[in-house]
Amino acid sequence: xxxxxxxxxxxxxxxxxxxxxxxxxxxxxxxxxxxxxxxxxxxxxxxxxxxxxxxxxxxxxxxxxxxxxxxxxxxxxxxxxxxxxxxxxxxxxxxxxxxxxxxxxxxxxxxxxxxxxxxxxxxxxxxxxxxxxxxxxxxxxxxxxxxxxxxxxxxxxxxxxxxxxxxxxxxxxxxxxxxxxxxxxxxxxxxxxxxxxxxxxxxxxxxxxxxxxxxxxxxxxxxxxxxxxxxxxxxxxxxxxxxxxxxxxxxxxxxxxxxxxxxxxxxxxxxxxxxxxxxxxxxxxxxxxxxxxxxxxxxxxxxxxxxxxxxxxxxxxxxxxxxxxxxx
Amino acid sequence: xxxxxxxxxxxxxxxxxxxxxxxxxxxxxxxxxxxxxxxxxxxxxxxxxxxxxxxxxxxxxxxxxxxxxxxxxxxxxxxxxxxxxxxxxxxxxxxxxxxxxxxxxxxxxxxxxxxxxxxxxxxxxxxxxxxxxxxxxxxxxxxxxxxxxxxxxxxxxxxxxxxxxxxxxxxxxxxxxxxxxxxxxxxxxxxxxxxxxxxxxxxxxxxxxxxxxxxxxxxxxxxxxxxxxxxxxxxxxxxxxxxxxxxxxxxxxxxxxxxxxxxxxxxxxxxxxxxxxxxxxxxxxxxxxxxxxxxxxxxxxxxxxxxxxxxxxxxxxxxxxxxxxxxxxxxxxxxxxxxxxxxxxxxxxxxxxxxxxxxxxxxxxxxxxxxxxxxxxxxxxxxxxxxxxxxxxxxxxxxxxxxxxxxxxxxxxxxxxxxxxxxxxxxxxxxxxxxxxxxxxxxxxxxxxxxxxxxxxxxxxxxxxxxxxxxxxxxxxxxxxxxxxxxxxxxxxxxxxxxxxxxxxxxxxxxxxxxxxxxxxxxxxxxxxxxxxxxxxxxxxxxxxxxxxxxxxxxxxxxxxxxxxxxxxxxxxxxxxxxxxxxxxxx
Numbered sequence: 001x002x003x004x005x006x007x008x009x010x011x012x013x014x015x016x017x018x019x020x021x022x023x024x025x026x027x028x029x030x031x032x033x034x035x036x037x038x039x040x041x042x043x044x045x046x047x048x049x050x051x052x053x054x055x056x057x058x059x060x061x062x063x064x065x066x067x068x069x070x071x072x073x074x075x076x077x078x079x080x081x082x083x084x085x086x087x088x089x090x091x092x093x094x095x096x097x098x099x100x101x102x103x104x105x106x107x108x109x110x111x112x113x114x115x116x117x118x119x120x121x122x123x124x125x126x127x128x129x130x131x132x133x134x135x136x137x138x139x140x141x142x143x144x145x146x147x148x149x150x151x152x153x154x155x156x157x158x159x160x161x162x163x164x165x166x167x168x169x170x171x172x173x174x175x176x177x178x179x180x181x182x183x184x185x186x187x188x189x190x191x192x193x194x195x196x197x198x199x200x201x202x203x204x205x206x207x208x209x210x211x212x213x214x215x216x217x218x219x220x221x222x223x224x225x226x227x228x229x230x231x232x233x234x235x236x237x238x239x240x241x242x243x244x245x246x247x248x249x250x251x252x253x254x255x256x257x258x259x260x261x262x263x264x265x266x267x268x269x270x271x272x273x274x275x276x277x278x279x280x281x282x283x284x285x286x287x288x289x290x291x292x293x294x295x296x297x298x299x300x301x302x303x304x305x306x307x308x309x310x311x312x313x314x315x316x317x318x319x320x321x322x323x324x325x326x327x328x
Numbered sequence: 329x330x331x332x333x334x335x336x337x338x339x340x341x342x343x344x345x346x347x348x349x350x351x352x353x354x355x356x357x358x359x360x361x362x363x364x365x366x367x368x369x370x371x372x373x374x375x376x377x378x379x380x381x382x383x384x385x386x387x388x389x390x391x392x393x394x395x396x397x398x399x400x401x402x403x404x405x406x407x408x409x410x411x412x413x414x415x416x417x418x419x420x421x422x423x424x425x426x427x428x429x430x431x432x433x434x435x436x437x438x439x440x441x442x443x444x445x446x447x448x449x450x451x452x453x454x455x456x457x458x459x460x461x462x463x464x465x466x467x468x469x470x471x472x473x474x475x476x477x478x479x480x481x482x483x484x485x486x487x488x489x490x491x492x493x494x495x496x497x498x499x500x501x502x503x504x505x506x507x508x509x510x511x512x513x514x515x516x517x518x519x520x521x522x523x524x525x526x527x528x529x530x531x532x533x534x535x536x537x538x539x540x541x542x543x544x545x546x547x548x549x550x551x552x553x554x555x556x557x558x559x560x561x562x563x564x565x566x567x568x569x570x571x572x573x574x575x576x577x578x579x580x581x582x583x584x585x586x587x588x589x590x591x592x593x594x595x596x597x598x599x600x601x602x603x604x605x606x607x608x609x610x611x612x613x614x615x616x617x618x619x620x621x622x623x624x625x626x627x628x629x630x631x632x633x634x635x636x637x638x639x640x641x642x643x644x645x646x647x648x649x650x651x652x653x654x655x656x657x658x659x660x661x662x663x664x665x666x667x668x669x670x671x672x673x674x675x676x677x678x679x680x681x682x683x684x685x686x687x688x689x690x691x692x693x694x695x696x697x698x699x700x701x702x703x704x705x706x707x708x709x710x711x712x713x714x715x716x717x718x719x720x721x722x723x724x725x726x727x728x729x730x731x732x733x734x735x736x737x738x739x740x741x742x743x744x745x746x747x748x749x750x751x752x753x754x755x756x757x758x759x760x761x762x763x764x765x766x767x768x769x770x771x772x773x774x775x776x777x778x779x780x781x782x783x784x785x786x787x788x789x790x791x792x793x794x795x796x797x798x799x800x801x802x803x804x805x806x807x808x809x810x811x812x813x814x815x816x817x818x819x820x821x822x823x824x825x826x827x828x829x830x831x832x833x834x835x836x837x838x839x840x841x842x843x844x845x846x847x848x849x850x851x852x853x854x855x856x857x858x859x860x861x862x863x864x865x866x867x868x869x870x871x872x873x874x875x876x877x878x879x880x881x882x883x884x885x886x887x888x889x890x891x892x893x894x895x896x897x898x899x900x901x902x903x904x905x906x907x908x909x910x911x912x913x914x915x
Contacts, residue, residue: 031772050857050860050861050863051856051859052773052774052853052856052857052861053857053860053861054772054774060687060689063687064687072773073772073773073774075770075771075772076687076689076770257689257690257693258689258690260783260786261787261789261791262786262791263782263785263786263791263792264782264783264786264787267775267779267782267783268772268779268783272779
């Protein structure tokens, strides 16, 4: 219902999981999809809400919190990331992982990060042993000054792409690219707990959270901000953290055990009719680990780059298990 | 107003205080004699061959017949038409018509039966009697060594709580002086009842609780034994089933099954049972053995009756009455299947409801997967399921470790259906319960029964296709119709109602007003959502239209530009050449 449902190509990932075949545009959902790790009710602050519409959140904890904040139709389906992982199992023959992928905390378009990139770079260089890839938010990536700072430190600097806005310019391969990058690295680190950190842990990286958390200009303090996150999830903070504990938190926060079956998800997201018309067209889409192919006009469909090319492969045993029937 | 003496039957005596134009047997006024196979089973234990029995108050024919077969029976009723009818149907029974106050105080009986309670023993003629005064008269009729079987309606019973009108507001013809609990002498608990009877020289070994109604209790359980969780868990299920059977279609305030379930779970059976039943004895009388009696009400098709007794190895069921297997339209009931140890385990439906309330989806998924596996294991080589596994929905099964056992194994079917249809039908019946019962559950409030079934099946690891869902509804309609004895039209209607279960659907079996109110709330939510969505769509449409207009304007502007025209001129010959080439190729 909201254009945020389509950020990062989330809608396309779920549509592919739901076997909707080729679509001209990412399908509209009958509700709101949580689009990032969230310590509030799952929606970005200020999202205009259509009364009675379901909110699809990642975790049971978020659902409880949302209920306490007056939301009623809150449904846990897990993060789109877990659906992506269910469709993109790691290649056991991938080359070994090395180094660290580092996500300096970013705000969004309306915010500006206050903090010292140089001090952060020094800290990273001090802690990390292997090669470091720094992944910048697209806004910072476009700022030549910031990019150069990291490059001069000898880091590889990348950007996962543009998440899209008002259904335009969404990079449908955003998450696929991110997954491929994460799987090349042994460690994932950031100066704040964030979606990317959880994605990395779920993708088999060892996590770390350290360095100046970089306070946002005009950060909304409603939910307690950085201090509250530190209090609630101390086990994620530090240059080296307990992997099992971090994975347990990740499973909770991404709702790993809440992965719905394709048929269930179609019913929940209101995609049953789309699926029917797909099947009437009688083109059974190829399933399995091969990504859906074919972009329609406008390049806004589930065109997915393969992830095997750069995926490095320590055989990280991932806690994600796909229930029987899912992914079929 | 005096009946012509010539027409008064030989075995009927008018003793004074008789109500000549009144009847206590009027189904249309919801005023009938006490009845039921469970009470018959209680009486069977108390009959004394050759002894004298007084049946005080309106009791149905089956109870009188049972007693009259073994004892010399006198029956006291206050209404003349009732007395006349009893006298005609039971020529061997002496019928006394009038007020209990006119009973001959010198008459003593080995067995006094007052299963209808004491309220309908005094008459409108003569003074009003309090409970204690009536009890004294009735107790006075018990001979030394005799027994009084007394049922006392509990005004706080579940059946009263869910009743549409309170006892103090009743305005029927029978409520000429509704004193109810304001009669201070009326016992308000089993303990008080026992104490009052003790004051009259009668001893009660163990009071029993009767469910689901005072008029026809079909589950009778000794109150003290309900402390045993195995037994009380079972009684809870039996009571819920009895409420479903007896109150179907009748307007009630709220679903009595939920209320009775909570009462039994909380150990409050004594406080909330609709009726207390006591066998009060004078010194020297035999004390009846303790057991649970479950006997389907007369309205149930293919009724069974059995008792649950404490044996060497725990609680055991024993079939009472007719054990003939009866079948209809592919569904059969075999009372003999009941015999044996009382199964253990928790009602599967209850477990599922709890997991839904807890939002414990991972655990729910594991449990449902286990159930689907259990069902698949019961399939034959052709992949179809029959028998109890096909019959039993979550409300019929006890979860016990890894397996499932029907709590009432008498029901079964000869129909055969593919595993997927069996699973879909079973899960859909649970989905219907979840929606119509107004339970809080983990999915969007506005989800319909089919979608909920697909989601539940997904959690069990199965993908249900549309034809499977359609077949599931037809199967459920067929099984229920056979169980309830519906005709073709009844089955069609049930089928339609089952197929149309939407978020705003109230319970299909009970006319329960709290659930109706909840359904109304869901309808309002659905409407509010629809309105909000329409407004949102309108707004979005406006925005997209304006974006489209901008794009069109830009397109127009660009098409009109000089560079565009020059470009067109340049491309023109190329386009012509391409078209020509195409034509050539086609040839």
